[in-house]
Amino acid sequence: MSHHAIALFTARRTQYALGKNLPLPEADVDALIRQAIRLAPSSFNSQSSRAVILFGAASEKLWKNITKETLRPMVPADAFASTDAKMDSFAAGAGTVLFYEDQDTLKELQQKFPLYADNFPIFSEHSAGMAQFAVWTALAEAGIGASLQHYAPLIDAEVSRTWDIPVAWKLRAQMPFGSNEKPFAEKTFIADEARFKTIR
Ligand SMILES: Cc1cc2nc3c(=O)[nH]c(=O)nc-3n(C[C@H](O)[C@H](O)[C@H](O)COP(=O)(O)O)c2cc1C
Numbered sequence: 356m357s358h359h360a361i362a363l364f365t366a367r368r369t370q371y372a373l374g375k376n377l378p379l380p381e382a383d384v385d386a387l388i389r390q391a392i393r394l395a396p397s398s399f400n401s402q403s404s405r406a407v408i409l410f411g412a413a414s415e416k417l418w419k420n421i422t423k424e425t426l427r428p429m430v431p432a433d434a435f436a437s438t439d440a441k442m443d444s445f446a447a448g449a450g451t452v453l454f455y456e457d458q459d460t461l462k463e464l465q466q467k468f469p470l471y472a473d474n475f476p477i478f479s480e481h482s483a484g485m486a487q488f489a490v491w492t493a494l495a496e497a498g499i500g501a502s503l504q505h506y507a508p509l510i511d512a513e514v515s516r517t518w519d520i521p522v523a524w525k526l527r528a529q530m531p532f533g534s535n536e537k538p539f540a541e542k543t544f545i546a547d548e549a550r551f552k553t554i555r
Pocket residue numbers: 367368369370502503504505542
């Protein structure tokens with residue numbers, strides 16, 4: 356397929372081998388991430404997604420200090436070497452996007468539309484995923500590699516303390532990004548018969 360969207364979706368891959376050589380100035384990457392999140396859809400256009408964009412030393416602090424030291428007492432000592440290497444690989448990138456969902460926005464929606472009250476937390480998770488996909492794809496198009504990580508809620512308190520995050524923001528994912536330092540791994544696909552039905 357030669358559609359532009361499909362080309363972009365093909366370019367978005369998980370990249371663990373990150374470096375610091377961004378193809379764009381940090382300010383442009385920052386603007387790109389913000390615009391991707393602004394444009395991502397959300398239920399009732401509630402715009403519940405929030406983001407903290409860490410560059411350089413701040414991103415290194417997230418992985419080499421906060422996440423590594425949070426995990427150290429939780430991981431068996433003989434297994435920590437791989438955790439240590441993994442955290443260093445994220446820190447080797449140029450930055451990290453912290454994806455949040457604003458819980459105050461959810462509460463307002465629940466009060467305004469009680470009929471959907473149970474659904475808003477679910478819609479919020481969907482919106483978070485859409486924002487993450489939008490950013491990941493936009494970074495890929497700019498030649499920037501990234502992966503999607505989940506260390507919440509383990510790191511929440513320390514992250515909030517360090518960067519003064521509003522209490523209503525709930526951390527959902529972390530996206531370390533940087534230059535692509537290795538080719539992407541092979542990706543396989545399950546049979547279409549198992550996942551699609553087209554009906555006419
Ligand atoms: C909802 C979701 C959660 C994921 N969580 C993680 C994660 O915690 N750590 C990780 O390394 N990759 C995570 N991934 C990345 C997937 O493993 C990856 O997208 C998948 O293997 C397909 O590879 P690709 O991204 O190169 O297309 C996650 C992806 C999604 C969509």
